[in-house]
Amino acid sequence: MAFTLPDLPYGYGDLEPYIDTCTMLIHHTKHHAGYTNNVNKAIAGTPMDDMSIEDLLAACDGSNTAVRNNGGGYYNHSLFWTIMSPNGGGTPTGNLAEAMNSAFGSFESFKDRFSTAAKTRFGSGWAWLIVNGEGSLEVCSTPNQDNPLMSFAECSNGTPILGLDVWEHAYYLRYQNRRPAYVENFFNVVNWGEVARRFNAAR
DSSP states (O other): OOOOOOOOSSOTTTTTTTSOHHHHHHIIIIIIHHHHHHHHHHHTTSGGGGSOHHHHHHHOOSSOHHIIIIIHHHHHHHHHHHTBOTTOOSOOOHHHHHHHHHHHSSHHHHHHHHHHHHHHOOSSEEEEEEEETTSOEEEEEEETTOOTTSTTSSSOSEEEEEEEEOSGGGTHHHHTTOHHHHHHHHTTTBOHHHHHHHHHHHO
């Protein structure tokens, strides 16, 4: 079973001015497409080629760097596109808002913790909001294309429901070295409805 590059649920320019058209085009058609092609090559003809991406990453022990890097890149970006929207921003509501208040004290406290995780991740990586094994929310970060589905990841094992790509290719054309500005503007495009859907499914 070969993985396929998912279509974006919006146009390449639809997240302007927060994420620019050129970055979205290159990020999707070059970077994400590359991860897709390379993970397919890594699993072709092996027992892994009929696994879902979630099962593949859960089974990865870190020593298979082709699966770790490219499978992680495939999954992380597939999630990333869906939790953004041209009509995003604002604040979460319902069960997700209640869980944030319980875990972090308030939405603003969550935002501060998530932003810090994104801004202080050294080099390339991701910031995550996850649902842990107890059904509670946690914020964490991982290097490179690792994610919380991987048993060896720096995050505690959990289900990612929100992720922010802090590789330079995700923001450098617009923001150069100003990662904090990129992180702040990301909240203008977060699709809280999709994050809430993932939260409810993961509990």
